[in-house]
Amino acid sequence: MNELIRLLAYMLCIAAFLGLNLAYLGWVERKGAGHFQRRTGPKEVGPYGLLQPLADGLKLMSKQLVVPANADKLIYMAAPVLIMVPSVTLFVAIPFGENLVPREFNFGLIMMFAFASVAGLSILIGGWGSGNKYSLIAGTRAVSQNIAYEIPMLLTAINIVMISGSLDLNEIIRQQGSYIWNWNVFRLDKSILMPVSFLVFFICSVAETNRTPFDMGECEGELVAGYHTEYGGMGFGLYMMAEYANLVIGASLITILFLGGWQSPIGILPGPHWFLLKMYFLIWVFVWIRWTFPRTTFWGLLNLSWKYLIPFAMVNLLLTALFIKVI
């Protein structure tokens, strides 16, 4: 009974955390976009536009859910739900603090990647189910990008696994010590190219979450709105929320693997506040990148992954292995 109560409490807390994040990350994005473009973002609704997400939510919920005539009705209805499910499920394994993890899996890292690839299939199905050839093309592009960038991400994550000797996310954080020079990104004694691994993983995360400059799946302006063109009302809302959930998961993963998770940079008071600080800093960098760089071309994007990042990640892996075993 104890266990049940504990799990229910965690479920409620994660739902609350997610709900707040998914709503207000949209606000962060629009404010950030505004200020990077030398204008203020939303500022009418509430002080500093803080009630904007509520207004958006109300608007989306009050719209009629129209199913296009050509669409496959079952798949059209199911696709937004299928995209949210893997992203939300992953929150069960993220260690916010040393004892603040809903369930500690000893294969936590693989679980992250496994559920991320399930989300890839849902994008394809969503693109097909809209019955619109532009959505189809956008969905196909998004999925080929997803698959292409999964590989260097996995290869770079194996570096971290080799250093820490465990797939458990909390264990990986524990192995990184307490000061900023003990975090994995700065550990040059384990591999001379560790900061470069961090950069590779960061680029792959940007590509995996389908954000500019890699947002071929939803290029505004090229493919109308990409694979969620035909979705209105809350279907669109779910897609947006899934994108922000993926963003939170990507930022958490980078924090855990490279930046020390809940370890503190000055040696005192480790805890979830450091985790959240680092995660939000990374999300801010994601937003910054989105509104600074132009979009890459599709072949440039895939070339970057297959021809440059994958060979580089493989060589990196060999180098790390060499460093660990020989030096």
Next chain:
Amino acid sequence: MLTLSSQLNTYLIIGAVLFGFGIFGLIRRPSLIGMLIAVELVLSGASINFMAFNRFLAPDPTVGQIITLFIMAIAAAEAAISLSIVIAVYRNYKSIEVEDLVELKG
């Protein structure tokens, strides 16, 4: 009813049923890709069988898992090659129904 997950027979029956579904799909589907989907179901049934014996009756519980990983990799390779063949066939015959692929030459 609630302790089904700790009995061997449950998993063996599930494996057999998935195998049966695969054969049902294989006979029923007139297109190449539909047959591929049914073959994947057959392979899943076989893998569940391996894993069930691995858990309950194997002295070395890594063997079943290694075989299942092997089956997974083979299924992935098979899916990739059969889909290349399907696309090549589609280019030539403009159709993926097995009833249209009746010419042996050319």
Next chain:
Amino acid sequence: MNPSLFSPEGLAGIIFLILIVVTMIGAIIATCTQRLIRSVTGLAVCFVGVAGLYYFLNSPFVAMMELLIYVGAVCVTIAFAIMLAEPDESKLARKIPGLSGGLAAICGGSVSFALAYAAVNGQWMAPAAQVNDGSLKMIGRSLLTTYSMVFEVISIVLLVAIIGSMALARSGRRKN
């Protein structure tokens, strides 16, 4: 013997039953619908169910690999092929008369009944003592020492598959 409904074993039992239902629904969708894209979705749902079953069989690593490889790669590849080799929906709809459905059901049903009967009534040998605990570390160790041949063979198979698909895809390109 029967655990209470709210104890951890009871909840695990309920989740197991849900997983069986999910697997069966996925298999039914995969084999019985007309449109191929729904069939692929059903296959993906079935694989998610099977991954859950693997988790119950003390192999979380294989469960995650199932999700990663089958749902994330094989189903996506099949969906891509469906998009590239547009199946003619009207032709597909015309071609499934009742007899073929009945015959298929009899074949599938008899094969599965025979297998299940043989499995349930078989006298399986009791296991010897367990040599290791089947954890991920042991899998890695045995994959690189005792069963390294499996590892090498699968690398060769994947290499041949990659070269084969590239060869097949390239010849089509040169024609255009």
